[in-house]
Amino acid sequence: MKKLLFVFTVALLFVTCKENEKQSTVIEKLTKEDITTSIYPENITKVFDAHGGIDNWNRMKTLSFSVNKTNGAEITTTNLKTRAELIDTPTYTLGFDGRTLWVNEKDDNEYKGNAKFYKGLMLYFYAMPFIVGDDGIIYEDAEPLTFDWKTYPGVLISYDADIGVSPNDQYIIYYDADSGQMQWLAYTVTYGKEGKSDKFSYIRYNDWKSIYSLILPNSMTWYKVEEGKPTEVARVIEFDDVIISEDAPENSIFGMPEGAKIIE
Known part of the structure; x- marks a missing residue:
């Protein structure tokens, strides 16, 4: 009887430990996710969530897509962790x-x-x-954008002084107030110039598709701008052959081939 009681007690302790371990794992996982999302303001978190979640995106290591240009397909492959990149076209390869x-x-x-x-x-x-979930980014509320009688709240994105080759660039993500889905991007180009710019270009994001539970662009539409606001369609770019994966690409594909020129 004592032996039976001992076996029962050990089994009960084992089950209790396993349950505590399971609960600890769940709590640890939830805590990690809470920490990840809590570093972002509520408005940009709402946008991330509407597109599949920043945690899901952060698990991905490879992104590849193709864009048809006038001289043929331009295929971009990127290691999302190191930002090593290969852009292959019919006339050149940039790596x-x-x-x-x-x-x-x-x-x-x-x-x-x-x-x-x-x-x-x-x-x-x-x-x-998701790309505006990188380190070194500053988030602020932006003036809403009104287009075709609908108003979109905005998040202004700027950068710390030592981030990238154009830290003075700014972006504004405009999103649907109800769903949180991104609808417009306004951006400035300051590469090679001093200081910030107030001249914004506009891209409309209203064509999406789901890949690995992430909502990513199927196409993007650039708009003409008058008096600082988008007016009518200027051009459309479509994306084909999209690959996104939790596996990292081979480092060798980014290596400089014989005969290539180094860009200083």
Whole structure:
């Protein structure tokens, strides 16, 4: 009888310990998620949540997409953790391995773009709104945008002085007040210039698709601007062959090939 009572007591302690361990794991997980989301203001958190959640996004390590340009497909592949990037086009390949920026011209086609400016540009537009969850970002309320009789609240995004090559750039995410889904992006371009700019360009984000439970752009529409406000459609960019994964890309794909030029 004593032996049976001992076995029962040990089993009960084992079950209790396992339950406590399970509860601790759940509490730890919830605490980590609370810490992650609590560092952001309520309005931008609402936007992140409407697009699948910043925690879900932060698990991803690879992003690849294709954009059709006049000379053919431009394929961008990025390591979301290191921001190493490869932009492959019919006439050139632009690469960044985390330290060195390089360009490889194809078939004697001279590269005439601005590699420093273009690196990461399409990634930044495509990865909205999650890309503004990076470190070193300052969030403020912005004046709402009214378009076609509907008003969208805004979040102004600016950067600490030592962040990126254009820390004076600013972005405004405008979102649907009810759903939290992003609807517009206003942005300035200050690369190579001193100080901030008050000249905003506008992109409309009203075409989304779900990939791995993340709501990402299917296309983006640039608008003409008059008196600081969007007026009519200027151009549309569509995204194809989107790949997003929790697995990191091979580092070797970002390495500079023989014959490529280093961009200083």
